[in-house]
Amino acid sequence: MRPIFSLKHLIGSLALFAAYVATARLGLALDPVGGFATLVWPPTGLALAALVRGPRLWPAVTAGAFVANVWSGAPLLVALGIAVGNTLEAVVGAQFLLRRPGYSGPIHGVRHAFAALGAALACPMLSASLGVLSLWAGGIVPTERIGSAGLAWWLGDALGALVVAPVILDWGADERSEGLRGRGLEAALLILSVLASAALSFSGEPGAPLRRPHMIFPSLIWAAIRFGPSVTSFAVLAISAIAIAITAHGTGPYVTAATLHENLTALQGFMGTVALTGIFLSAANTERTRAQRLLADEHAQLRHAVGARDEFLSIASHELRTPLAALSLQVAGLERALTRRNVQTEEGQRELHRAGRAVAQVDRLTRLVDTLFDVSQITAGRLQLQREAFDLCEAVRAVASALQEQATRAGCSVEVRAPAPVVGDWDRFRIEQVVTNLLTNAFKYGSGKPVEVSVEARDAKAWLRVRDQGAGISPDATERIFERFERVATGHHQKSLGVGLYIARQVIDAHAGVVRVEDTSAAGSTFLVELPLVSRVTEGLVERGH
Ligand code: ADP
Numbered sequence: 001m002r003p004i005f006s007l008k009h010l011i012g013s014l015a016l017f018a019a020y021v022a023t024a025r026l027g028l029a030l031d032p033v034g035g036f037a038t039l040v041w042p043p044t045g046l047a048l049a050a051l052v053r054g055p056r057l058w059p060a061v062t063a064g065a066f067v068a069n070v071w072s073g074a075p076l077l078v079a080l081g082i083a084v085g086n087t088l089e090a091v092v093g094a095q096f097l098l099r100r101p102g103y104s105g106p107i108h109g110v111r112h113a114f115a116a117l118g119a120a121l122a123c124p125m126l127s128a129s130l131g132v133l134s135l136w137a138g139g140i141v142p143t144e145r146i147g148s149a150g151l152a153w154w155l156g157d158a159l160g161a162l163v164v165a166p167v168i169l170d171w172g173a174d175e176r177s178e179g180l181r182g183r184g185l186e187a188a189l190l191i192l193s194v195l196a197s198a199a200l201s202f203s204g205e206p207g208a209p210l211r212r213p214h215m216i217f218p219s220l221i222w223a224a225i226r227f228g229p230s231v232t233s234f235a236v237l238a239i240s241a242i243a244i245a246i247t248a249h250g251t252g253p254y255v256t257a258a259t260l261h262e263n264l265t266a267l268q269g270f271m272g273t274v275a276l277t278g279i280f281l282s283a284a285n286t287e288r289t290r291a292q293r294l295l296a297d298e299h300a301q302l303r304h305a306v307g308a309r310d311e312f313l314s315i316a317s318h319e320l321r322t323p324l325a326a327l328s329l330q331v332a333g334l335e336r337a338l339t340r341r342n343v344q345t346e347e348g349q350r351e352l353h354r355a356g357r358a359v360a361q362v363d364r365l366t367r368l369v370d371t372l373f374d375v376s377q378i379t380a381g382r383l384q385l386q387r388e389a390f391d392l393c394e395a396v397r398a399v400a401s402a403l404q405e406q407a408t409r410a411g412c413s414v415e416v417r418a419p420a421p422v423v424g425d426w427d428r429f430r431i432e433q434v435v436t437n438l439l440t441n442a443f444k445y446g447s448g449k450p451v452e453v454s455v456e457a458r459d460a461k462a463w464l465r466v467r468d469q470g471a472g473i474s475p476d477a478t479e480r481i482f483e484r485f486e487r488v489a490t491g492h493h494q495k496s497l498g499v500g501l502y503i504a505r506q507v508i509d510a511h512a513g514v515v516r517v518e519d520t521s522a523a524g525s526t527f528l529v530e531l532p533l534v535s536r537v538t539e540g541l542v543e544r545g546h
Contacts, residue, residue, distance in 0.1 A: 013060040016050045019043075020064025021071070027156065028072045030248060031260040034141040036074060036082070037132060037149035039264040040244055041156035043068075044089065044124060045164025051094035052105050052169060062087045074138070081134025089127035089157065093119040106173030107166060107229050108290070113283040116166070117276065124157030152265070159268050162275040163240045166233035174228030174286075186226065193219040194235045198242040202252040213243075213253055213270055220274065224281035228289075232282040240271050314376035320369045328366055331358045368497070374433075375484065375499050378506045385427040385510055387535060392462050393418030393455045395428060399435045400453065403443070407451070410443035412468075418455040422462045424533040430507045431531075434515070437500035438466040438527050444496075446470025446524055461513075462531040469524035478517040504529075511535070 023042040032038035047061040066083035070076065097103055100115045107113050132150045135141040141149050194216070201215040216239050223235040247254045247267050254267040335355040341348070377383060393416075400407075400414050407414050435453075442451040446468030454465045473481065477488045482505040487498035501515075508515040511531055518528040 009054075009056065012050075012054055013057055016046070016057055016060040017064045017067075019046055020061060021068045024064065024068035025071065027160075028068065030244070030264065033145060033149040033152045033261065034135055035072065036069065036135055036140065037128075037153040037156070039152050039156045039159075039261065039268050041153075041160040042164045043086070044127070044157040044160035045162070045166075046160075046168070047086065047090035048093045048097075048119070048123075048161050049105075049165040049168035051090045052097055052165075055091070055094055055098070058087055058091050061090050074140070078134045078138035078140065081137070082131045085127040085130030085134070088130065089123045092126060093123035093161070096123075105169045107170060107279060107283050107286075108173070109287040110280065110283050113279050116279065117162075120158050120161035120165070124154045124161065127157055128153035152261070155265065155268050155272075159240075159271055159275070162272060162279070163233075163237055166229065166279060167237050170228070170230035170233050172230065174230050187231075190219065190222055190227070190231070190235075193222065194238055195242070198239040199246075202243040202246045202254070204251065211253065216274065217277070220278055221281065224278055225285055227282075228286055229279070229282040232278045236271075236275050236278045239274060243267055243271065310376055310379050313372055314380060317369050317373035317376055321366075321373060324362070324366050324369055328359075328362045331355065331362050335359050371497060371499060371503070374503055378503060379484070383430075383506060383510055385430065387425050387427055389423055389425055390428050392422040392424060392426075392431070392464065392531075394421070395432055396435055396453055396455055396464065399432050399439060403436065403439055406440065407443055411448040412443050412446065413450045414439070414453065415450065416453045416455075418453075420457070422455050422457040422533075424462050424531060425535050426511055426531065427507075430510075434504040434507050434529065435464070435466075437504050438529075441500060441527075442466055442468035442470070449524070457533065460533050462529075462533060464529040464531070465518070465526055467524060467526040472523060473517055473525045481517075482515075 020043045023046060027038040027040045027042060028036065030038055030040050043061075043064065047064075050057050051061070062083045065086035066079050069079040069082050074082065096119050097115055100112065102108075103112055103115065107116055128150050131153055132141060132146055135149065136143065136146055197216045197219050201211055201213050204211045220232065220235055220239070223232040243252075243254070244264070244267065246252045247263050248260060254263045254270070256266070257263055335352070335358075338348070338352045338355050343349070343351075396418060397416055400416050404414075439451065439453070447470070449469035451469075452465075452467045454463075454467075456463050473488065480486050481488055482501045484502045485498045486502070487496060505515050508529055508531065512535065513529060513531040515527065515529045518526040
């Protein structure tokens with residue numbers, strides 16, 4: 001339990017009481033109906049905001065309203081009735097707002113803006129009905145003026161809530177990007193523009209074309225879009241204060257009727273529109289700013305997660321390589337030893353067969369781990385080419401013959417068409433890796449059908465084509481398959497990592513070449529690799545005569 005009386009509570013109550021009485025006196029000075037039902041009543045906004053922040057401050061509202069009305073000449077019982085109405089209005093309004101999900105004071109979105117609007121329009125009905133009833137019972141307002149007094153009271157209170165409460169509640173709650181920090185010049189220009197446009201549009205000849213109230217909207221929109229709700233609510237308050245002061249002084253576009261009361265009624269109607277525009281526009285803008293920030297945060301999180309994954313892949317694959325190399329040596333040694341013993345019994349043959357399978361599995365595991373390691377290195381930008389001059393035709397033949405057993409197992413014949421040597425300046429190990437990946441894919445996805453490979457030199461480039469007659473690739477997948485871990489369902493249910501083409505593309509990119517799916521119309525797929533024969537760096541050196 002918090003103590004009922006604390007110093008903070010006492011100071012808060014006194015401040016609220018003093019502010020309530022001072023602003024109430026200001027409103028009661030502006031030609032109220034029957035001396036009390038005023039069109040300008042800032043205390044409603046003050047009390048609403050104060051009770052949202054500290055619901056236990058309500059006695060200060062009762063006391064403030066009571067004292068202000070007695071001070072203006074209300075009989076004690078009438079003042080008490082008015083004070084009860086004013087307190088109820090603030091308590092009900094604050095409790096309604098505090099019960100909205102996610103509401104803590106500042107207006108952070110359109111839903112909160114609607115709640116604030118509801119509270120600002122509905123709660124003053126409590127105060128207006130109790131207040132006018134008290135005035136009528138006290139004989140201060142005659143029966144025939146109950147309607148106009150009630151309307152003035154309601155309008156004054158609603159405007160007080162719409163114009164004053166947001167200034168207090170939104171204070172300091174703007175999104176980071178909406179704040180004033182680092183934007184001093186723009187803020188100064190905005191303040192100047194708000195003050196100047198308000199002063200100009202509410203004063204002077206009503207007929208002057210540019211001296212119309214709607215001229216304040218550009219500054220208001222500027223505040224709402226470039227700054228946040230708190231700056232906007234300040235702008236609305238400033239415009240309202242200037243407009244009321246000028247109109248009360250007897251000039252400007254709203255001085256059209258005989259009495260100040262009529263002029264203020266028209267002005268307050270307009271100010272309601274201004275306040276609503278400011279509240280909703282800045283609320284929608286805050287919502288947008290928040291959504292953008294959330295999106296950026298999520299993006300950063302995702303990037304972090306992907307970075308962590310790559311880091312893990314890199315470490316894991318690197319660490320796995322050492323024990324795997326040792327294991328590979330051991331099982332190969334075991335297989336050799338069994339072969340040397342040359343045991344012809346059935347048992348001996350079975351052991352030799354098992355050792356052979358172990359060697360094959362360890363080889364496969366090594367290839368997978370090597371591939372993962374490659375991917376992690378390439379992703380981290382650590383792909384470095386060891387260039388040397390060699391004949392691509394010869395390299396392709398070497399790879400095809402190394403993969404002969406795999407081709408046979410897949411039921412594929414391999415035809416290499418490479419009529420003339422194609423010598424270039426490339427990384428042999430990496431280019432062979434690309435050819436291996438393309439051929440392996442051709443066997444995997446085009447099993448049982450012939451595979452054709454061709455190599456030729458044209459336009460200072462080497463052209464390598466790998467063509468199979470398998471399932472082919474749908475046109476919408478021809479780019480996607482070159483992404484990391486990207487596999488396309490082919491119905492083959494192949495066990496794969498989906499990185500072969502990713503590595504191929506990275507390697508060919510590093511050589512300033514191009515790899516792509518050439519043709520998807522015919523049965524099967526054709527992969528085309530274009531490689532510049534001479535690297536740009538070497539070319540530069542040659543041109544400069546080295
Ligand atoms: P992996 O073959 O390990 O899945 P790749 O990066 O080599 O990974 O290939 C990515 C995907 O591209 C494959 O899963 C397959 O769907 C498709 N693909 C690659 N080569 C061929 C091909 N020759 N024919 C049909 N589809 C292919």
